[in-house]
Amino acid sequence: MGLFNDLFGAKSDLKKEKRSLPWVPLTSKEQLATIIEKSKSRPQAIFKHSTTCGISRMVLNMFTDNYATNSDQIDIYFLDLHAYRDVSNEVGIRFQVLHQSPQLLIIKNGVAVSHASHGAISEVDLEQYV
Numbered sequence: 001m002g003l004f005n006d007l008f009g010a011k012s013d014l015k016k017e018k019r020s021l022p023w024v025p026l027t028s029k030e031q032l033a034t035i036i037e038k039s040k041s042r043p044q045a046i047f048k049h050s051t052t053c054g055i056s057r058m059v060l061n062m063f064t065d066n067y068a069t070n071s072d073q074i075d076i077y078f079l080d081l082h083a084y085r086d087v088s089n090e091v092g093i094r095f096q097v098l099h100q101s102p103q104l105l106i107i108k109n110g111v112a113v114s115h116a117s118h119g120a121i122s123e124v125d126l127e128q129y130v
Contacts, residue, residue, distance in 0.1 A: 021064055022071040023047075023078040029090045031077070036094070038075060039107040043129045045076040048088060048103040055118065056102040062122050063104070073130040 026035075026046060035044045047063065050056040081088045081101055092099045095107065100117035106129050107113070116124050 021067055021076060024075055026077040026079040026087060027084055029087055032087075032090060032094050035075075035077065035107055036110045039110055043074045043113075043126075044107040045074055045126070046079055046091060046103075046105040046107065047076065048079045048081055048091065048099075048101055048105075050081045050101040052082060053101060059102045059118060059121050066122065067126075069126045069130060074126060 035046070038044055047060070049060050079088060079091065088099060091097070091105070095105055095112040095115075097103070097105060097112055097115045102121060103115060103117045104121045104124055105112045105115045106124070106126070108129060113129065114124060
């Protein structure tokens with residue numbers, strides 16, 4: 001199989017070190033009050049992810065790979081849409097955004113100052129909100 005490894009690369013070449021983000025699991029509607037309160041002193045982000053969607057997984061991986069903000073500048077919440085559908089619905093109501101998946105919301109002073117979905121998430125510059 002050496003020829004195929006030379007042509008296509010060895011499996012070990014394909015493995016990247018996975019980056020870990022300082023995710024805060026968003027699992028209850030009560031946490032939204034905390035997010036609103038904390039957003040008065042520093043920005044909060046909510047990443048809504050569909051565990052059954054390939055596009056959502058791809059966008060999550062791109063977001064993770066390109067995330068460059070320090071954990072002391074912004075809190076970033078991870079919402080599993082299927083496990084916590086009621087929380088996802090409440091996010092839409094509280095922050096007045098239409099549900100999409102995947103979706104990234106930036107919360108400052110209690111309101112969504114930015115939100116993006118799908119490929120547009122990679123265009124969000126978190127640095128401009130910190």
